[in-house]
Amino acid sequence: MTENREILQAIFEKIKAYDRIFLFRHVRCDGDCVGATKGLKEILRDSFPEKEIILTDGQKSDYLAFLGEDDPAVPENAYHDALGIVIDTANAARISNQNFSLCREVIKIDHHIETEPFGDLRWVEEHRSSACEMIVSFYDTFRDELTLSGDAALYLYTGMVTDSGRFRYEGVTGETLRCAGILLDRGIDTDTLFAHLYLTDADYFKFKAYMTGRIKFTEHGVAYLYLTRGMQKKFGLSHEEASNVISLLDGIKGSLIWLAFIENPGEKDIRVRLRSRFVTVNGIAEHYHGGGHACASGATVYSKKEAQALIREADAVLADYKATHEGWL
Ligand code: AMP
Numbered sequence: 001m002t003e004n005r006e007i008l009q010a011i012f013e014k015i016k017a018y019d020r021i022f023l024f025r026h027v028r029c030d031g032d033c034v035g036a037t038k039g040l041k042e043i044l045r046d047s048f049p050e051k052e053i054i055l056t057d058g059q060k061s062d063y064l065a066f067l068g069e070d071d072p073a074v075p076e077n078a079y080h081d082a083l084g085i086v087i088d089t090a091n092a093a094r095i096s097n098q099n100f101s102l103c104r105e106v107i108k109i110d111h112h113i114e115t116e117p118f119g120d121l122r123w124v125e126e127h128r129s130s131a132c133e134m135i136v137s138f139y140d141t142f143r144d145e146l147t148l149s150g151d152a153a154l155y156l157y158t159g160m161v162t163d164s165g166r167f168r169y170e171g172v173t174g175e176t177l178r179c180a181g182i183l184l185d186r187g188i189d190t191d192t193l194f195a196h197l198y199l200t201d202a203d204y205f206k207f208k209a210y211m212t213g214r215i216k217f218t219e220h221g222v223a224y225l226y227l228t229r230g231m232q233k234k235f236g237l238s239h240e241e242a243s244n245v246i247s248l249l250d251g252i253k254g255s256l257i258w259l260a261f262i263e264n265p266g267e268k269d270i271r272v273r274l275r276s277r278f279v280t281v282n283g284i285a286e287h288y289h290g291g292g293h294a295c296a297s298g299a300t301v302y303s304k305k306e307a308q309a310l311i312r313e314a315d316a317v318l319a320d321y322k323a324t325h326e327g328w329l
Pocket of ligand 1: 026090091112272273289290292293296297298299300
């Protein structure tokens with residue numbers, strides 16, 4: 001299952017030792033961090049009914065609302081004698097509930113490239129397709145002592161599906177599918193799940209048509225889109241709908257790197273979503289206040305000039321890749 005059996009054992013001992021456990025995830029939550037925290041919460045609550053398992057996060061996601069609400073906020077002193085488990089978050093600044101630092105001990109469980117080793121215990125496996133896969137693996141390792149309900153399976157499957165591009169990305173292994181199999185065996189209504197995740201309002205198609213006409217390409221094939229605050233207002237986009245503009249660029253032959261620049265409403269910064277096939281892009285993201293995975297990273301720029309510099313850097317990376325590799329598409 002995992003080469004980190006000793007770390008998993010140590011994590012399980014900590015879980016057993018604490019009466020109160022807080023779960024934490026990253027800002028701008030996505031299917032994986034929501035699924036992993038809700039999934040682990042459910043497993044721990046069902047397995048240890050005497051413990052308090054708390055997931056409180058000020059941030060919400062419309063498209064994941066079908067998974068249900070988190071817990072209400074609790075006073076700061078509740079954190080002091082608690083264990084904190086931070087999932088799917090590479091660096092401490094991106095943890096959405098910064099009260100994690102008040103916990104007596106902190107565990108990090110993550111599948112991002114390790115840039116900041118925070119916490120007292122760390123289980124980081126960069127090759128994992130999702131943090132949810134790691135939680136399923138954890139469950140499977142101690143399955144004699146843990147309970148996996150149908151709800152927990154749904155939460156975890158949601159994260160596995162969304163973070164792996166529906167089991168399509170490079171990180172998907174036999175182990176990924178074995179973990180998914182454990183969840184499916186609990187009986188997940190996948191038709192309803194996929195409808196929640198991937199159906200859009202008819203109006204969103206008009207937005208997609210508008211943006212498709214605005215796709216630009218660099219000399220060596222980097223495809224990119226720039227989404228202004230004005231466009232977001234014009235089409236009445238939610239945060240997730242705006243973020244999803246990156247998906248319009250996926251699947252263009254020869255465009256091995258694609259970028260979406262999304263102006264942050266109410267702020268000066270511009271969010272950058274970087275995606276690629278074959279080529280590594282997290283190095284580019286790290287030059288612009290970001291990071292992430294080899295083929296899926298995030299960054300922030302603060303002006304159109306900086307956005308242009310990032311595009312030029314991506315173009316140079318792609319030019320170099322194409323000049324030194326064969327067989328790409
Ligand atoms: P996104 O395009 O925001 O979905 O990000 C793609 C991947 O990169 C996700 O796994 C994020 O967790 C990660 N990521 C995004 N922004 C950052 C950042 N500023 N620092 C580190 N990792 C990031």
